Amino acid sequence: MNLFDILGPVMVGPSSSHTAGAVRIGLMGRKLLGQQPTNAEILLHGSFADTGTGHGTDRALVAGLLGLEPDDSRIPDSFSLAKERGMAFTISPVSLRDAHPNTAVLRLQGENCPGVELQASSVGGGRIQVDRLDGISVKFSGESNTLIIHNQDKRGLVSEVSSVLSFCGINIATLQLFRDKRGGTAVMMIEIDHSLPAEALRLLEKLDGVMKVTYLQVKE
Secondary structure, three states: OOHHHHHOOOOOOOOHHHHHHHHHHHHHHHHHHOOOOOEEEEEEEEHHHHHHHHHOHHHHHHHHHOOOOOOOOOHHHHHHHHHHHOOEEEEEEOOOOOOOOEEEEEEEEOOOOOOEEEEEEEEEOOEEEEEEEOOEEEEEOOOOOEEEEEEEOOOOHHHHHHHHHHHOOOOEEEEEEEEOOOOOEEEEEEEEOOOOOHHHHHHHHHOOOEEEEEEEOOOO
């Protein structure tokens, strides 16, 4: 257990789960999209839907999509800030089966890029977990440097990805595989011990069967 576990996050808002966690869910969506969304459909489940307005969950999610951090004093004004920056959004409730009470679904569109859909939950202390990504069940927190590779479910591709990372001197900390069906679409979640060099990103994107590579850098 570290100090963050005991004290919780530095944040603006009344609740680490409903506010700080919500900001981080929005930030995660922005990072996965690779830019500020031009349009965002935000769906709130469970406690997020029931008490989200009072706890500022709605404004926190929008703030994260705009790139604000949990301690940013502008979080309460995120709706007007979104209008200034040209980000349209809608917020509505949704009922999800077997989902954490503090869950949001974000359907994001950007400028000249593929859209992203993620389902993520705020699990306490400002921490989050992504549960679904583009229709595929996943499980990652984004607390470590993470490679997210959308790919075809084909034989040998995991070995090729591992070889590229080894060639570039990158050590794999954890590797998880998720797929919608055999031979269908898959996602690799790879936590790495180092920063990812641009060369490695280019090599991964060129692999046959790789459709999209997203890199979330948390630590240098």
